[in-house]
Amino acid sequence: MTARGEGEDRPSSVRPLLFLERQSYRRRRLVDAARLLPFLGAGLLALPLLWPDETDGAEALPLSSAMFYIFACWGLLILISLVFGFAARRMAAREKAEPETEPWQR
Amino acid sequence: MATLNVLILVCLGYVVLLFGVAFAADRLAAHGGGKWLRSPLIYTLSLSIYCTAWTFYGAVGNAARSGLEFVTIYLGPTLVMVSWWWGLRKLVRIGRSQRVTSIADLISSRYGKSNTLAVCVTILAVLGGTPYIALQLQSITLSFSIFAEADPTGLYREGSSVFWVAAGLAVFAILFGTRNLDANERHHGVVTAIALESVVKLFALLAVGIFVVWGIAGGIGPMMERIDASEIGQWHVDAGRWTTFIFLSAAAFVCLPRMFQVMVVENDDESHLRTAAWAFPLYLLLMSLFVVPIAVVGLDLMPEGSNPDLFVLTIPLSQGNDWLAMLSFIGGFSSATSMVIVTAMALSTMVSNHVVMPIWLNTQEGTASVSGDVRTIVLMARRVSIAVIMAFGYFYYLLSGGGAALASIGLVAFAGISQILPALVGGLFWRGATRTGALVGLSVGFFLWIYTLLLPGMQGGIIPPSVIENGPFGWGWLRPQALFGIEGIDPMVHTVMWSLSLNTIAFCVASMLSFPSPLERLQGAQFVNVFDHSAAPRGWTGSVAQSEDLMIMTQRILGTIPAQEFFQAEARRQNGRPGRLPEPTPQFVERLERELSGSVGAATAHAMIGQIVGGASVSVEDLLAVADESAQMLEYSSQLEAKSAELSRTARQLREANAKLTQVSRQKDAFLSQVSHELRTPMTSIRAFSEIMRDTDGLSADEQTRYAAIIHDEALRLTRLLDDLLDLSVLESGQVSLNMGDATLTEVLDRAVSSALAGEGRALSVRRVRPSERIPLHTDLDRLGQVFINLISNAQKYCDAAEPALTISAHDVGGQVVIDFIDNGDGIPPEAQAMVFEKFARVGSDKAGGAGLGLAICREIMHRLGGEVAYLPGQGGAAFRVSLPLAYRQAAQ
Structure with missing residues (x-):
């Protein structure tokens, strides 16, 4: 399902020459972020392994807090993924519009 | 009180609704309408067949036993989805560009269209899938039995209900899963029905969750207190199991045949992944949001010893909320049916394309164009496969007794199917991965999975207890659950760790040691660099291929009208004149092969085209040989060129030498006359003056002296000349x-x-x-x-x-x-x-x-x-x- 208007440029940000380069640069960094996202996720989800449980003698973390943490991480991943999804959509639209964009511009 | 009869009626009504939706969607798609059928939302919802009855019911049971561990099964796929940019995107692109019909087809296609590999993957998938289907049947039966217990008037027999459920699902899968032959085409009917079922199961679980939190516990705050106070209220997970299960579910999410079916094969548009990347994790989050509350409330409310797997159903029932229970039942029913239908479809495609068709083709050697209707045979094979797979599931359920042994089978199946992962990931990202490597890796993983997990887990002792205790032949280090003497690992973790690591090592080592065939290398390059070029490898030459034969065969596979349309379009493309058969150009034959592979799989399509194009088929090996030859010829001709240059150089030298010789000879002639002249001139004067001196009397002494001097000078001149000649000949002969x-x-x-x-x-x-x-x-x-x-x-x-x-x-x-x-x-x-x-x-x-x-x-x-x-x-x-x-x-x- 697509929300209306998400693929359109905001006209306020039109600054021809500089704008183009900056835009493709942002695009690359966005892809980098997308690549790193699963690692962030894996890191966040491995963190609970460090929490104390009753076998450690220390007081174990209450399950409600654990739930809160995990669902918050989960939500964060979804949110970033959502943002990237929309950005990727805009990217695809722009790449279609300017096929001359050099792939080596990183 | 909802009676069993009402339940059955609701069930039947629901199934009729599904039929209706599937039928309508198929109709709509066939008439070109229903743009929403191809929307990312439907795609995302269809992915949710990942959540089977095992997760619908089992997640709560799992949470009741081991707290938050259940969530790992959802976190793995979440990670896979958020890494879609470099994982799934590639997979989907390859699936679409190669017209892949199943995971087995993908693996086979990557490794040089090897049918052996496809058969291995198929066997693995069927072995892993059958118990999984049995698990779904069990969950439906169990939920029936809950209602049956609550309804003393009902005449409920477990065995027959399972049978009817299995039969019904088989009919549904056959009706909508094998309507069209092209397995690569979207099954809009099935997919839409599945999307509907996804909504139903999510709705049902959310409804039960909301009822539990706000209806029973009294809001979020009290619910949280209740959670912390319960017996699972403290954070406790086994680190090994936590990471292993996240990894395992991520691997299975990609490798499971049914997931591959909806994710890759049924994918209509690559960009749908963008939406699914956040929407599907969101779906999973919602599915698991209320699992812990339901488990906690269930543990509180339900009597000791009641099955926590069925809390979703029994809590509403115990609270007298029959309609909610009914909804929950429908939710579970949805999860089970959608999974079974898609699994049966995916497995049947694999079985028919990689097992039945190759066998059939072998028995019909060389006659792909003239023998019976391939189309019917493929469809028949697919339908029979569905029926057989469902029958397997049914009998597995009966044999296993439907007890608790089934509950763990979900993860066991995950571990089995994950053995494909090294070959799959290696195939996508590593050009050096070879068929041998994939075969060896798969075999190692497969064997270890059977030996360490499947057999020890089976009831009835296929492996004698002594072997589990002491290892085979008393070799302790080969104990199935403590390989190499490392004990105390959770059996699941143990299997996943050993099988996948040894699988990967074997895959890598065998790949590095073996040498791929040319076709493999081509396919490898195509897969790994799919974003650079999405063309198929060339392999056919159409010089002898007969368009008519191709047409006849294509009709048998695709059906008359689609085949004619395909050929007409090709004829238009070639010469702009429809109505004639197109020339069998290599490009056309290649396109045709791709089209056919969408129906019968890459390996079979390759073989069938090969039968018709026959002797004229140019394998990649042949092409390489030709290339070799032409390289040799090129070298030879350059050698010839060099020789001819040398020859012309020599000829020029010869010409020069000849010219010199001619000149020298002319000089010699000139010199001979010169020498004669030189000799004659002094000789003449010597003769003349000596004659004067002899014949003339009265010469004065003065005159005599002068004439004698002349004679002497001339003689000296002669001598000098002769000296020079002598000198030269001595010098030239080297005797000096x-x-x-x-x-x-x-x-x-x-x-x-x-x-x-x-x-x-x-x-x-x-x-x-x-x-x-x-x-x-x-x-x-x-x-x-x-x-x-x-x-x-x-x-x-x-x-x-x-x-x-x-x-x-x-x-x-x-x-x-x-x-x-x-x-x-x-x-x-x-x-x-x-x-x-x-x-x-x-x-x-x-x-x-x-x-x-x-x-x-x-x-x-x-x-x-x-x-x-x-x-x-x-x-x-x-x-x-x-x-x-x-x-x-x-x-x-």
């Missing part, structure tokens, strides 16, 4: 003996200049640079002097300047003593320069009366002395360069 001596160059030149200029003749001024001449020489001084004299007297004789002058300069060039004799005349004309050193050569007229042997003798002498004499062109006048190797000088020092 050198009389070596030491002197400086100055002395030799002094002597030469004075004796050359001693006689009468024109005045010649000789310029010398004396300091440079102080070079000691060790050579035959007389011979060298002879050369110098010759050169100086030549200058004296031939220099045509008004005041002839000769410059003699000596220097050391590159290890040689070089003495230049340069006069100020006009020099030797260029056409004569090449000839001056030849015997009998004379420049211009014989005004000087020489025999033309002087320079030839000089050359021979210098040759003997190890040096040379050469004409130096471009010095203004006639210039000769005498060079002597320096070694002679050094030898003297």
